[in-house]
Amino acid sequence: MKISILVSDLSSAGAGRWGGGSVRSFLLAQALQRLKYQVEILGFVFGQEAAVIPQSEIMVSQFTGYNYPKFLISASQLLKKLDGDIIYAMRPKPTTFGLALLKKLKTNQPIILDIDDWELSWYGGEKWQYNFSFKQLYRDIIKPDGALRQPDHPFFLKKTEGMTQKANAITIHTKFLQDRFGGIYLPNGKDTELFNPHLYDPEESRVYYGLSGYRILMFPGAPRPYKGVEDVLTALELINEPDLKLVIVGGSPYDDYDAQLSKKWGNWIIKLPKYPSTEMPKIVAAAHIVVVPQRNTPAALAQFPLKLTDGMAMAKPILATAVGDIPEILGGNGYLVDPESPEQIAEKIKLIFQNLEAANERAVKARERCTEKYSINSMSNILESVITKL
Structure with a gap:
């Protein structure tokens, strides 16, 4: 069985830092490999330095990310390659869980959603609201640097968080997240043979x-x-x-x-x-x-x-x-x-x-x-x- 892990940011500032080895998505990949599953990691690099990730142990596919509307091309490229029997989406973000839900509509692949951070906490949590006005909406959509052109803007994050129960299973790694989203407690593991x-x-x-x-x-x-x-x-x-x-x-x-x-x-x-x-x-x-x-x-x-x-x-x-x-x-x-x-x-x-x-x-x-x-x-x-x- 093949499991596709979907990551929003594979850059050297995201899941690709440290060569990927000690970041949550790569820890999950290592744990799944020990169960003899075939594992791949797919994700985007948005205008940042691409990470240098060894390909020998875990297959990694990077896709250049863009803001809307060009992001639709990036998303299409990733979806074509997203062929795991199970999709493991990292965090309830449009660039991961949102794309996984789109794929599920077509193929009915089961989705495991992993939540290892509360994305909205970076924007004020539940207090965050989009300051709606037609003038603001026009600027955020039409201008080349408009905020709503960002695929993981908090407006979209909030909508995606509201769909977490559409996942077939949820894994989390803190009690705080479990209280908020439910799911199965799956703490981060360490390779204690390497760290000896x-x-x-x-x-x-x-x-x-x-x-x-x-x-x-x-x-x-x-x-x-x-x-x-x-x-x-x-x-x-x-x-x-x-x-x-x-x-x-x-x-x-x-x-x-x-x-x-x-x-x-x-x-x-x-x-x-x-x-x-x-x-x-x-x-x-x-x-x-x-x-x-x-x-x-x-x-x-x-x-x-x-x-x-x-x-x-x-x-x-x-x-x-x-x-x-x-x-x-x-x-x-x-x-x-x-x-x-x-x-x-x-x-x-x-x-x-x-x-x-x-x-x-x-x-x-x-x-x-x-x-x-x-x-x-x-x-x-x-x-x-x-x-x-x-």
Whole structure:
């Protein structure tokens, strides 16, 4: 059986970042492959840098995306190639779920809808409304840069979200999303065979990446305001010990937020460039602590932080905020603070380094929990049940 995974953004700023390997759509593909299904990923690149994605393991087809009306040509090209026995649409967006529903009208292919983010949360959530007037509507449709020419404009997102029950099955990865959309809980899994701390020497990794001599707090992801990196940097200022550094891996592909952080807190930050996902275990091995300082916002509540299982799988002490599903995922095997509490973060950092042996023992238990509940194999087990019911 063939399963076609449909993605809205395969650019280097979207699902194609890190070479695709540790992004939700590629994790699902890996889990499905372990069930011996044939898997392909199809998606658009809208005027951004196309991602370099290895083709050896998962077949990936990229289509150049455009605004309306030219998007109809892009959509037609993708639909012609969308031939899986099951369509797995990533997020309720017109460019994914909307196209899957069009295909289903013709072929009756079953659709699984995966919701790993609340798209409308970026626009104010349920409060968002289109400011209708004939003049505004004319500008948004007729002008070359009109807002409603964007295929995934929030006006269309809101309409598509209202059709989620037309999917044959829904999978989600946080309780927040489950409360909003229903569906089957399918947490992000980690390849715990690749992310294996026994394969890497932490001090060798620190030397290799130029981090030797520092006590490393690591944030292996893209900083954004709701992810709370500022709270960690404020905590480092409070502690004021120069060998403590926050290592940010990859940086933000979305805006200049990295530059803003560096301008204010540059003396506490070490930046590492973006690496292939297969190199991430070696990078995380260099950390003393992995930080996941999410703030209590709808955007944060909707997400399953992949950096959390990066640290768990590599048996690193986790310092995180008690936001959303994080306490449940850690299961008592990490260090929790309130969101937006730099003072609490500072106290926990000092506590961990004062009792590093005990922190590392707790981290070993976190890896055991990750292997049991948050691995690619555990994803496969859940997906097998979902597909069987179809």
